[in-house]
Amino acid sequence: MPNNNAGAGSAHPKLSAEVLEYVKVNAPLLALTHARVIDGTGARAREDQTVLVRGDRIEFAGDAASAGLPAEALVLDLTGQTVMPGLVGMHNHLFYTGCPNRDAQGRVAPPGALVNQISYSAPRLYLGCGVTTMRTTGSIEPYADLNLKKQVEAGRMPGPKMDVTGPFLNGAGPFPQMRALRGPDDARRMVNYWADEGATSFKAYMSITRAELAAAIEAAHARGLKVTGHLGSIGYREAAALGIDNLEHGPIYTDAEFVPDKQPDVCPPIRSVVDFWEKTDIASAPVREMMDDLVQRGVAITSTLAVFELSLPGRPVLQPRVLDAMCAESRTSYLTLRAHGVFMGIPQPAPWESLFRKEMEFERAFAAAGGLLMTGPDPTGMGGVLPGFGDQRGVELLVEAGFTPLEAIAIATHNGARFLGQEDSIGSVAAGKRADLVVVRGNPAEKIADIENVEIVFQDGVGYDPAKLVESVRGQVGIR
Numbered sequence: 001m002p003n004n005n006a007g008a009g010s011a012h013p014k015l016s017a018e019v020l021e022y023v024k025v026n027a028p029l030l031a032l033t034h035a036r037v038i039d040g041t042g043a044r045a046r047e048d049q050t051v052l053v054r055g056d057r058i059e060f061a062g063d064a065a066s067a068g069l070p071a072e073a074l075v076l077d078l079t080g081q082t083v084m085p086g087l088v089g090m091h092n093h094l095f096y097t098g099c100p101n102r103d104a105q106g107r108v109a110p111p112g113a114l115v116n117q118i119s120y121s122a123p124r125l126y127l128g129c130g131v132t133t134m135r136t137t138g139s140i141e142p143y144a145d146l147n148l149k150k151q152v153e154a155g156r157m158p159g160p161k162m163d164v165t166g167p168f169l170n171g172a173g174p175f176p177q178m179r180a181l182r183g184p185d186d187a188r189r190m191v192n193y194w195a196d197e198g199a200t201s202f203k204a205y206m207s208i209t210r211a212e213l214a215a216a217i218e219a220a221h222a223r224g225l226k227v228t229g230h231l232g233s234i235g236y237r238e239a240a241a242l243g244i245d246n247l248e249h250g251p252i253y254t255d256a257e258f259v260p261d262k263q264p265d266v267c268p269p270i271r272s273v274v275d276f277w278e279k280t281d282i283a284s285a286p287v288r289e290m291m292d293d294l295v296q297r298g299v300a301i302t303s304t305l306a307v308f309e310l311s312l313p314g315r316p317v318l319q320p321r322v323l324d325a326m327c328a329e330s331r332t333s334y335l336t337l338r339a340h341g342v343f344m345g346i347p348q349p350a351p352w353e354s355l356f357r358k359e360m361e362f363e364r365a366f367a368a369a370g371g372l373l374m375t376g377p378d379p380t381g382m383g384g385v386l387p388g389f390g391d392q393r394g395v396e397l398l399v400e401a402g403f404t405p406l407e408a409i410a411i412a413t414h415n416g417a418r419f420l421g422q423e424d425s426i427g428s429v430a431a432g433k434r435a436d437l438v439v440v441r442g443n444p445a446e447k448i449a450d451i452e453n454v455e456i457v458f459q460d461g462v463g464y465d466p467a468k469l470v471e472s473v474r475g476q477v478g479i480r
Helices: 121-128 143-151 184-197 210-222 236-242 270-278 285-297 305-311 320-323 328-341 351-366 389-400 407-413 412-420 448-452 468-471
Strands: 023-024 029-037 046-055 057-063 074-077 082-086 087-089 130-137 162-165 200-206 226-229 246-248 300-303 373-376 437-441 454-460 463-464
Touching: 023 454, 074 468, 087 351, 087 389, 087 407, 087 412, 121 130, 121 454, 121 468, 130 300, 130 412, 130 454, 143 162, 143 184, 184 210, 200 210, 210 226, 210 236, 236 285, 246 454, 270 351, 270 389, 285 351, 300 351, 305 389, 320 389, 351 373, 351 389, 373 412, 389 407, 407 412, 407 448, 437 448, 454 468, 463 468
Parallel strands: 029 074, 029 082, 087 130, 130 162, 200 226, 226 246, 246 300, 300 373
Antiparallel strands: 023 463, 029 046, 046 057, 082 437, 437 454, 454 463
16 A cells, blocks of 8 residues: 655645654545445444545545546545544543552552653554544643644644643642642633643543632633533532533542532542442432533533443453553553452442443433533543553443444544534544544444454544554553
């Protein structure tokens, strides 16, 4: 296959030698023929389709019989393969939390849970697994994230396009690398500072106060930017009333508003939250009222089932590709914590299976009520969810939750694009949109696990080799 640099008609930048090393297909005019197309909107898969890509845009997407291929097009026969939109990861990170100062019971020694930036391995894994756009959803090293974004956009390194979220907006927190806010004026100042530096979204964290969150939202909205939250000190309905745009993880693990004797602006112990949701029916009136309030206010929910699957004994099934990507220390740490059954600092026995199913039930009900549900892996926890691999697993778990494969793919592509305000350019396969596409072997519309069989990842019309990208980070996750 030709591996020349960008040709006529391409709007993407000239690619560096480092990036070209991972390029598999690159031509000014490209025809993907006889493919199955899953367009990302939830519509049925269409057989024997042609997608014509000129430069960085989709010029045509329709029946192969009516395509009328230009003579100068590079033609790829994709019989038996599927073309779908690039994944839009909405809870992704460029750091790794499987820290070395954590013992087998999940306890950490001073100074606390240290987080390692993985600026080399994470972008390559994301892109290699089909993630073409992502939100960092909380930064530990925001300048590193901002610089990575610029390098990807300039064609100097491979990776997804990034919505860089500023540093976590938090009070006193569990991570010593986070800054503690000193009040609403400080929250407003922090939002404005990082927006000036290039951050395009913000994330509130577990110990923020209502006054600080209100100030942060006001400052972000004044600049046309959005705020999401992994909350604990503030309930979902309180945050919605303050104008928050998005809530992370779903309520089962993070919404403490119903916990008896909860104090304002104080995050109760996670055990109290777990105990409440263990006894609570998702169909109960208070939960339905909270859900309806979120839907009416247009607050999106980000599903992060992949990280919560780690709470279940023996899950996920260990994959060599995941273990091979980890550095030795990270792999040992993860396998030790997995064997001891510790999750969120709570050892087994714990009601994690019941809570996992309730979270799935809530997400189905939220989407059925008209709520905007998105997905991302949250590659944190005990270290078993990795960039890219976790994005794919999250889509598979949405199907386990009861969504059809086509619905799950739409949640992972089109819904994220809608939230980002980029649905006119990404998130679905249609003429005029950016050629951010994934070619997979098989048919994920019938067998969702085929989403892991990535053959080519197109970003701005350039086709990357997923095997090379993944192989390039073998043994690196956790340290680089």
